[in-house]
Amino acid sequence: MSMLHTVNKSPFESNGLRSCLAHASKGDTVLLIEDGVYAALKGTAVSGDLWRCRIDVKFCVLGADLAARGLDKGRLIDGIRVVDYGGFVDLVTEHGRTQAWL
Amino acid sequence: MSMLHTVNKSPFESNGLRSCLAHASKGDTVLLIEDGVYAALKGTAVSGDLWRCRIDVKFCVLGADLAARGLDKGRLIDGIRVVDYGGFVDLVTEHGRTQAWL
Amino acid sequence: MKLSILINEGPYTHQAADTAYQFTKAALDKGHEVFRVFFYNDGVYNGSRLTVPPQDDRNIQKNWSELAAKHKLDLVVCIAAAQRRGILDEGEVKRHGKGEGAANVAPGFRISGLGQLIEMGIQSDRLVIFGD
């Protein structure tokens, strides 16, 4: 049973995402929410963290949080899926459990 | 007039100390308090951040916060001064202003 | 599916309370059962009936109370966390001599023990946590 990880803090400010990626398992999904969505941008100082991990883990990002912060979908790292709150709910039910990296 | 900088977050978790050191000026003092005191330990993955900065900036650490966390003074990076709350007050009055890196 | 929600931060200061609300609404819209919403740490502040947000802003407490009334949600505020932070019901107000009318827990919220959190972990298919 795979795990859904939620990351809600900025990767520029906090080590939450980095720790999450270091502890995720193959087949898990990482959902970026709230200030965590900044990790989905390409061309930043932390973009590499996601790239290095993309073989094993799927990445999703909450669209409402992107829009609130003025982040256009064209600026996302390729292959990251944008979901709405309903999609968040689906991710929770599709994975065996959820771990919040607070 | 020099500045007193206070840093209260763990350098392992947050970028506050790093940003403080990048913006401090010659003659300033950095006081580590609360979870910020972990930055005063030698032999950690972030100890280098302080070493690289030590020519221009003085470092102090709040002794009560060290003791609460079980950190012996023998484990501090050389040259860091331990102060009590009264010493914190003195640092505030000795410097022209205080900046909190929250 | 049977879901439960844990909220660890207070209203307005952290987005956690908002995200949890949007998530809970979406789960109900999809026909899932929400077994319980548990408020812990600063999350207990969401259950204060005394909040008066600016008129052009959302009212987080009211949103929860209305959602609870509509869907018979079980909103539980942790008693230990709430005492420490000054969220009290009638019984607590009396017990601690805080004076008549001082109870500030909002409609639709009930104050109970941490066992309710463990129980919801046992009883639910999924537990989702929102915090800082």
Next chain:
Amino acid sequence: MKLSILINEGPYTHQAADTAYQFTKAALDKGHEVFRVFFYNDGVYNGSRLTVPPQDDRNIQKNWSELAAKHKLDLVVCIAAAQRRGILDEGEVKRHGKGEGAANVAPGFRISGLGQLIEMGIQSDRLVIFGD
């Protein structure tokens, strides 16, 4: 010297409230004047008279109220931040119809505007900020 203190976080959850208290005590002990202590953001929760911390723990609100009484400290809770978070005095309770006895601001604290924060920045020799 004339010092002022700004506190941005609530009691118990962040150490900021404790550190600010220890700092203020030390400043008074050294003979400095504390012009004002201003509570903003979640800091307003420090001014709740309804907190009931465990008996073997410190009582942060009571510590502030006692320090204020002893040293005639001016403890100011920001009205805008307090309304949003449900910390109200008698006047606010009446204005918003929250019911008699609901005022929860603690003795020694007064609720006032953000201008008090700016003023203390202007009037004080040093401003020290505690937060998260």
Next chain:
Amino acid sequence: MAEAAKSGAAPAPAKAKKKFLYVNRKAPYGTIYALESLEVVLIAAAFEQEVSLAFLDDGVFQLSKGQDTAGIGMKCFAPTYRALGDFGVTKLYVEKEALSERGLTVEDLQQVTYEDENDGFKAKPSIVLIDRAALAKVMAEQDVILSF
């Protein structure tokens, strides 16, 4: 400290003005600090002091253009930055290094301008791009630094 009064709302106080810098290091919406800092700035403008704002670290995200908070159900306060000029707050220092670490350029930020009353009320940019070393110098020149 001898700069002319900017808003002209009240008679200047007898005391010398102080330089207030509001330091913004946090992203908007995830936490309330950006909004509540802005609320202080709006009040501060009435006090006839020298007020400027610094945006560094994740604080630069506060100025991102195109913010639309309908989906998260929160109030969008981005337009308030554009109103700062009317309050006499005309200096928004934005750190270059913070932008580039985040893959941003000044084009990604909303335009903030003020009307220069000393130059025929011409619209002038309030945002001042500044590198880290220069920002450190700005910080070192302040009387009061407010961070939330």
Next chain:
Amino acid sequence: MAEAAKSGAAPAPAKAKKKFLYVNRKAPYGTIYALESLEVVLIAAAFEQEVSLAFLDDGVFQLSKGQDTAGIGMKCFAPTYRALGDFGVTKLYVEKEALSERGLTVEDLQQVTYEDENDGFKAKPSIVLIDRAALAKVMAEQDVILSF
């Protein structure tokens, strides 16, 4: 899921046990999360589920020995970890990488033991040193993961 009940306080429920992992990633005292997480664990012990704790990132500091909070005026809750064994909580996973990044070894942590009722009530260590990959595996085997 078939492990024997550890505290024996109440009759085992009919339902299968769930595995609960309490994830501790935050330092003590700077914030209340470590303490309030521990308060949940103490209650959880009465529910006859499988309970274990993980300490990673700054969470490893929670177990530092010699904590003395008199100077900061806060309650010291470090001794409570030593009482966990009496509550039937006997597995405290501590991540090796988190320790070494912080310049710590297991000698810097307080000793936590439990009495093994299946082995003549011998005192056995509760702290299990574990590397990152193994901890990831432990996480992947849980039914409920609680983090504060």
